[in-house]
Amino acid sequence: MVNFEFSEEQKIFRESVKEFLQKHLQPAWTTIDEEHRIPVDLIYKMGEQGFFAIPVPEDFGGQGGDFVSTVIAVEEVAYHDPSMAVAVYTLLNNAWPYILYLYGTDEARQTILPEVGRGRAFFGIASTEPHGGSDVAGTRTMARREGDKYIVNGEKIFISGVREVMEQLDMGGWYLIARTGTLEQRHRGISGFALLGKKNGVKTPGIEYSILNTIGRHGISTGILNLKDVEIPKSMLIGEENRGFYYAMEGFTLARITVAAANIGAARWALEQAIEWSKNRVMYEDQRPITRFQGVSFRIAEAAMELEAARLLVYKAAWMADRIYINKEPGLKPKDLNFYSASSKLKAVQTAFNTLSLTMELYGAASYVKETNIARSFLGALSYYVGAEGAQNIMRYIIAREVIGREYVK
């Protein structure tokens, strides 16, 4: 049975999320972008409202929700902050805590998840290294076992949430990917750790960090982590040693659905701006709105069609994730999500990029002025177009592997 309707519960959830965001986020998003930070009060309020760790069960400090409700929340956050900063914070702070819930030790889960759930901590992903983010299997950060701890050395770059973890909040950090085997072992020699940036107000010794001067989504920081003899207790190893690559891939698969959700939220916002602007932009002797030109109206029509296609893919991916992880339907496995997750990210990011560039074009010169805010959103969405949470070509690679077969796509 196919049913494209949201349930009553989901509709009520979306309305309550919107009501909160209209009051607390919409009036603040441009200031957040200008001042390069999300006020902690807003993060705390979002925590109280249940925006973080949505799919994590309540017993573990989460909201006990599912991936469809996570996507609803993230879509709405991005619509109300199309610069993407608060959306990025929200989407990461749902997907990666879920991986910690799935594979972390009780100690790691108890230390971090309740803090994330109540909005006091951020838990993201530290995978990318200077040698190339797409080559996760080539991770060079080393984790050496010494008794009941690991000593970690290496460098992570383009990491979201560095200032938030190290300066603004407490008890948060990242799913850290580090090598516990040899380089030759590639993905089979990698482990995952819950790296705490700060614990009870004290920064973890050995973590040096800096913030990058990014071109957009200024509200959330993107930074570099230099790890020098950082001690991570064995209790913070996630799952089994040398299996961290696989958990990370599962995390990326889930996170890409939430990334896609943010991109359809921003695209929806952009399309509304484009329509409103084009209806009101009148000129020539008869003061026609520019929508009378098919060169304008047809492109808006196509953008609306593309957005609907992207939305369907994103919600289908979330629905698949619920069948696999929440309902645990027999016969379904995490890898059954690969195609849907990669397709939703590829499509939604491309849609946000296309819709925002169309909006900029229709605004004309006005889009080139900061106050009209279109470029703020364009630069935010661009972060996903250039690579964040996996390059677009990597999405194509994953889809090709699924539809053609792994052995043909090496």
Ligand SMILES: Cc1cc2nc3c(=O)[nH]c(=O)nc-3n(C[C@H](O)[C@H](O)[C@H](O)COP(=O)(O)OP(=O)(O)OC[C@H]3O[C@@H](n4cnc5c(N)ncnc54)[C@H](O)[C@@H]3O)c2cc1C
């Ligand atoms: C704003 C922002 C925030 C980010 N936040 C995080 C974060 O929180 N945590 C984190 O770990 N990382 C983060 N990243 C990094 C992101 O994961 C990487 O950008 C991404 O993995 C791509 O890596 P790269 O940028 O090094 O590009 P590269 O891997 O160097 O790729 C360069 C180009 O080569 C292409 N390419 C590479 N391999 C292939 C292939 N096999 N087939 C075809 N084409 C290929 C890519 O598509 C791309 O166009 C962030 C990035 C940005 C921009």
